[in-house]
Amino acid sequence: MSYTATNSKARNTTRKLFLWLIIGVLFLPFLPLLIWSFAQDWYFPQLVPQWTLEHWRTLLTASTKVAQGFGQSLAIALLSTGFSLLVGMPAGRALGLMDFPGKGAIKLFLLLPIIVSPLATLMGIQFMLIRLGLSGTLAGVVLVHLLPTIPYMTLVLSSVYANFDPDYEIQARSLGATSFQVLQQVTLPLIAPGVVVGALFAFLISWNEFLLTFFVGSGRVFTLPMVLFTALQGGNTGLTAAIAITSILPALVFLFFSSRALNNDAAIGGLGNV
Known part of the structure; x- marks a missing residue:
């Protein structure tokens, strides 16, 4: 009985990990958009951009x-x-x-x-x-x-x-x-x-x-x-x-x-x- 329960728990864990992997792959293309929406300048060879909220403030203007x-x-x-x-x-x-x-x-x-x-x-x-x-x-x-x-x-x-x-x-x-x-x-x-x-x-x-x-x-x-x-x-x-x-x-x-x-x-x- 315990073996069956352990197997079931392992399958559920694997299923959840697989689901989160699919979600991560699907939303990965949106990560650059999220970064750019808060980036002021981002030029090579900078690893991270200069952060700003200006784009979101501009978004709210008429x-x-x-x-x-x-x-x-x-x-x-x-x-x-x-x-x-x-x-x-x-x-x-x-x-x-x-x-x-x-x-x-x-x-x-x-x-x-x-x-x-x-x-x-x-x-x-x-x-x-x-x-x-x-x-x-x-x-x-x-x-x-x-x-x-x-x-x-x-x-x-x-x-x-x-x-x-x-x-x-x-x-x-x-x-x-x-x-x-x-x-x-x-x-x-x-x-x-x-x-x-x-x-x-x-x-x-x-x-x-x-x-x-x-x-x-x-x-x-x-x-x-x-x-x-x-x-x-x-x-x-x-x-x-x-x-x-x-x-x-x-x-x-x-x-x-x-x-x-x-x-x-x-x-x-x-x-x-x-």
Whole structure:
């Protein structure tokens, strides 16, 4: 018994070390950014730079537009994620649970925005948004961000629903639960892992989107990736590094809470297979 416990403990230790190694490798490229964001000068043969907080002070000034870009990026990412959930949940349920003619074609159609370059469709999308009066508006940018986010959300949730047992819902209804109670107390807890993963993908895609925002926003919708692009052209390495560090913080926070939710044993759904 003790031998088995020792083996299990050793495996857990090895697994944790391996996980921390992967995390270290993934975040290693961000270490130079962190150093440069606090560096005033760093020339050869200096081993360490001269430290300063000037870049972070400049980051907080209105001239850099970081606060404006951060706020608009957050609003767009959250709205895109929310609308993707509204579309992806019923669409994923239909694709995961129902068999109907053309199901394979619909799945292929969902992959088109991911496979095809956005440049191939941007001109037509921009023309339509101009006709609708949405070009250069926050609403127009949110709509165009749905093109890559809805397919990810739908495909993830269809994978979850493929392993979903509707009998749980039927039993709840037979016991007198309303449709809303079934959704809240039965369906959502069962598909929670898929919702979290889909929301994570949607948020990260929208948060880091530059090309679609640049064309559809027409320079009037200023997101954080656009602020970062402007800083790169300015040639201030320290300020650019500080903006880059700022741009990854919300994604890390979202990833942290998503991983906590996925580790919750109460979520008995799963990602399954389509």
